[in-house]
Amino acid sequence: MKRRFGVALGLAAMLLAGLQEASGYAHFMRYILQNGRYEAVLTRFDLRSVPGKRIPFFIDRNGPEAMVEGDTKLALFSQIQSAAEVWNSVSTSELRLTFGGLIEPGTPMSGPRVEVVFDEVPPGLVALAGPEVLGEVTEKDGTVFVPIVKSLLVLPSNLAEPARPSWSERLYQTIVHEMGHTLGLQHSWASGTMSTEITRATTKGDPLAADDVAGISMLYPTEQFLKQTGTISGRVLMGGQGVHLASVVALTATGEAVSALTMPDGSYRIRGLAPGSYYVYAHPLPPGLAGEPQPVNLDLPQGPDGAMAPGGAFDLVFFPGGSTPQHMVEVVAGEVNDSVWFTVQPRAKVNLHSVQTYRFFGQQAVKPAYMKAGEELASVVLFGYGMSTATGPVAGLSASLLNAPETLLAPGAFAYAPAPSYLQMNLSVPAEAAPGVRHMLFRQNGETHVAPGAYRVTKAGPPEITGVETEAAGTVVVRGHGVERAERVVFDGAAGVIREREEGVLRVEAPAGLDGHAARVSVFDAEGQSSAMLDGGTNHVHVFERPEAPVVRMETVYLPSGVETVVEITGTGTQWKQAPKLGFGTSDVAVKRVWRLAPDRALAEVVVSPAAAAGPLTLTAVNGLSMGTVENALNIYPAGIRRAFVVMSAMADVPVYGGSRVTLPVGNLTSPLYASTTQVTIGGQAAMVLETNGTAATVLVPAGLAAGVAKVEMKVQGEPVLPGAIVILPPPPAPPVITAVQTLMGLMLQSGSAVGSGEMFQLLVTGLADDAKTADVAVHSGEVAHKVVLVQKTAAGHTVYVTLAEETPRGAAVPLVLSAGGVKSQPVTIPVR
């Protein structure tokens, strides 16, 4: 169902259920007026329209024209792919980005996608990103939205001047942030990655905050999202009228913040909150800084009459009132707490806002400030708008911690002596302080500002690399202080595999790389810290030695549009240890799955869109830091040409074993299938065609095939069909067999020796695993579960001791089933008295 915006104003009330869920986080959106009330329509990708709900992203093959010395396109491309993985890590979001290959900008394609391009940008612009829509409101699965047809992320073609190295924390965070925009997120004011760069309190080691997770999960929710999290809702009123685009923030004392913006009537919903207790406050959006085009740095929601501006400034207020957090709001999973209303008082303008804190590690300034539990004197440098003059803090400025266990030492915020327009504060961190995010309050002249995520407390300092050496067999030894606490070791944007760790030493299997490539090595710990906090990510490199250059090969496969098939990729020197990432440089060819068959051989399931443009396509294969391309790997026929194909998508959930039957649907047939004229091979072995129904052939999978992926090749009337693949599962375990049911004396249970409730009896069983445990085995009579007391190994199998459940129905032949590992025995019957 599709409507143009004008028509959308008259959308039926049936759509409202989808619309009402839409308000909240700062997304790209527009309002429609429904029964006198504004409802939000969000802009997002339509995941149902793409194979596997995967949105491809493409990278401009040309890369930047200029980079800093020692930097490479390969390193930058790996960081871009790593940034995409950040968004893929959100378990409560269905959206998954998948690398679609390198492209020439402007390549025509029809499917939804993200394009990362390099372009001449004016001085002062680092990056920009946003979605493109076609002005259509779509209703699918009960939700109403504006589908994104394409998103663009533009990076400068000159990364040398000003210097923006690929390994820098700042460029990485910029890419993660801008990628968030491409997915439909705008700015928020809760210190997540989607906050503006000023108030962002995320790091490369911990790039997403709870606010970001909630924002993306609202757009692309999994079934678990709403079940596992709760919602706070209410309204923000000023003079009895709703305040538009007020920011409402929920935060725990030592946890992260989640925010939402209000609708034109002042209503809001903060979704995605973990169960627990929260302080909730409402605040006006900060004014635009110099050079910003509007008071809020948002693409303002479009209403029926154009862009709708935010409401006026007001005093920050905590629920239920006042500028001090006192009352916590309870959040229960799956429930909405809709009682959190605010009445706010107007003020002329917002003066205090946009606080940023820094801490020094050596000569590196790290933002936000990190400090260790047990530090008696942790000095932090900060800057906030409206908080300082050229000589120190503005008169009457006070700073305090929001229920944090740390102590802000007197005199609070004071002039930072080396640069008095900045402020300094000193904190004492108790040894027992729990690690986490902390928030601060600033007050001046009756105005209050909350800085969520103002600083972080950790258990230990950041890991420090002192040396990187290459051992034999591709193992890299990373030495340093605290490196043994590493969660990840990355080479540019690709992670290595940690093989061994001991104090001060890590042995890491490096990702695949090209000979001579010098990758920057960084170690990340579990607290969001990295060695780059100490060395800027520049000091330690690993130079790959790989005399045999990997070469990827693929013989040109000609395909019509609208088909599915598998293609084979081979290579020399590829050394694939896992399936490579593959892309054909167009959103019209989706790579659904890739299987590694050997270090130099892979099989890929591809889906060609019915709208695919004719012509050759280039394959890009990525393996760690190694990237190869194959020109004319696929070639799409002009429209009108058809070829039959095995419809793999129709077989996705069918388990297949060696020796089992499998039905192979065939698409694009020009005449019905007949068993007599259909030949099938699976994994290179002939498969007997058992029957056909005109559009599908049921075949017997060769019994001797090993578990794993197997190519399915078919000929119909002598003509080859585009092949498919099936995944052959290991043979299922044989079901256990109850060979006898006995009393504890070893007598067969008979009518004269029927068992009563609460009494114990024994089962003689074969087919259980030798090491079967009592907890592995269950015994049921219908819905009634009996208690398994003991499972004992015997020479002939196992003896299972069971106590008959109280609620067991009486009778001469009550069924009894034993199950182990999900596999059930055939039922036997026992007499119950």
Add this chain to the structure above:
Amino acid sequence: MRRILVILGLLGTLSGAWASTIERLSMEEMIAKSTRIVRGKIAGSEGVRRGGMIYTDYTFQVSESLKGTASGTLRLSVPGGSVGLARQSFAGTPKLTAGEEYVVFVWTSRSGVHHIIGLSQGLFTAGVNSAGEVVLRRGPATAHVVDKQGKEVADGAIELTWGDLERRVRGAGVAR
């Protein structure tokens, strides 16, 4: 001392707050890096697609110039806009109003496209003060700005006259 420079430099570069990520430019940098500095009015606009990107091209009628070509009409490109049914959004991009007078620091790419320098940083509304002088204004807030060397930049939030700007342009050694 290096610490100070590092932090000042960091703050200077972190001052951007746009959906598009911006690096703050001082007035001197904008004067130096712009290809034209012009005053004029918006006569109209249209959406155009260049490569994969939609721009709104504003027709800018130049009435006066402090740098670059003295007069004429300029097509000023701002990222985002509409072409047919397609609409591309980039938060943080300015929307110029037809009939409104502006002062623009223009940067022209090698391909000949005229951009506002720093996305919005090089865009000022032009008005007239009580003395009858043309006044440039940008940004509603007073921003504290330093450059990449940590030096204070006094013109973070900007309100200056056309005459002041002319003196600064000439002071920078820029020939008209």
